[in-house]
Amino acid sequence: MTLNSPVSLTQIPQNNLYRKGDVFVLFGELFGRGYVTGLLDQAKKAGMEIIGITVGRRDENN
Secondary structure (H helix, E strand, C coil): CCCCCCCCCCCCCCCCCCCCCCEEEEECCCCCCCCCHHHHHHHHHCCCEEEEECCCCCCCCC
16 A cells, blocks of 8 residues: 555454454544444454544634
């Protein structure tokens, strides 16, 4: 895979490729009901360690 042909991961494959002890790193807006909720659920189900990084949202004071 190259940067010219990205592949979106919409579901963690359940073919034992990922398992307990693996690390799933996500960058983006990781909020409770965001676009990545399904991926987080699948990673938890597989027993993976999850590292999430987000910049947060601005309030009225920026």
